[in-house]
Amino acid sequence: MVALQLYVLARVVDLQVWRQSHYATLSNDNRVRVQPLAPGRGLVYTRDGVLIADNRPSFDLVVVPEQVTDYDTLFAELGAVMALDQEHIERFHEQRRRKRRFDDIPLKPGLTAEEVARFALDRHRFPAVHIVATPTRHYPQGELYTHVLGYVGRIDEKELAQADPSNYAATTHHGKVGVERAYEAELHGRVGYQQVEVNAQGRSLRVLERTPPVPGKDIYLS
Incomplete structure (x- = not known):
């Protein structure tokens, strides 16, 4: 009887060890991918508090x-x-x-x-x-302030080289002229990141860790 109990116990231990090894192997087959998260661009107001640049969904x-x-x-x-x-x-x-x-x-x-x-x-x-x-x-006020605000457009290699490339990992646009360009560093914000577990095919399984992006600062024109 004692021998039978010892045999059963040994089998249970062996099975638990196999399962731990098996699931560890499955886990090792997965990889962690870092995904950048875009920050919201800061808003622009006149000195009287009139909103003249914001963000709308496309x-x-x-x-x-x-x-x-x-x-x-x-x-x-x-x-x-x-x-x-x-x-x-x-x-x-x-x-x-x-x-x-x-x-x-x-x-x-x-x-x-x-x-x-x-x-x-x-x-x-x-x-x-x-x-x-x-x-x-x-731009809520249309063309009224475009001569001051300027505009944003797709970032080029020169602009990316002058900025922090890692901070533009999730964004594709940059201030071109006017306030949008002069205050690019303040308006852009800081990129965030999330670590995502993916399988061998690259499909996302779960978010392991997340650092939220920091929105850009709002600007009040003087």
Whole structure:
């Protein structure tokens, strides 16, 4: 009886050791990826407190290739909901060839409010398609202050070299002229990061650690 109990105990210990080793191996097959998080750009006010530069969401239509079985059918059905031209489709396929099947691939950027509303009505028909919002610079007073504010545009190599490249890991735009350029360092903010566990295919499994971005400072013109 004692011998049987010792045998059973030994088997339990062996099984526990095997399980720990097995799950450790599975865990080692996963990797940790660091993803940058974009900060919100600071706002700009006149000295009287009038808001003259803020951020508004831009809505983009994106597709997850992994969930698509027939692109021709998908694009034809989407074309009945909103206008899709051949340039959108060609650009989509170019990006699709460079990215993973489960990544969001932009199909049509800058949707109008009407397009967003029309897609929302038919959302259930398109499981592979969704809308993502990205912040863009907006000037509430129109052109009234553009001579002072300037504008933001896609960052170039010279601007990136003069700035801290790591701080632009999640953003693509930079102040070009005027206040937007002169106060770029203050308006831009600090990039954040999150560590994400991914499997061998690169798919995100869980967030392990997160350092939130620091928004840019608001500027009051004197």
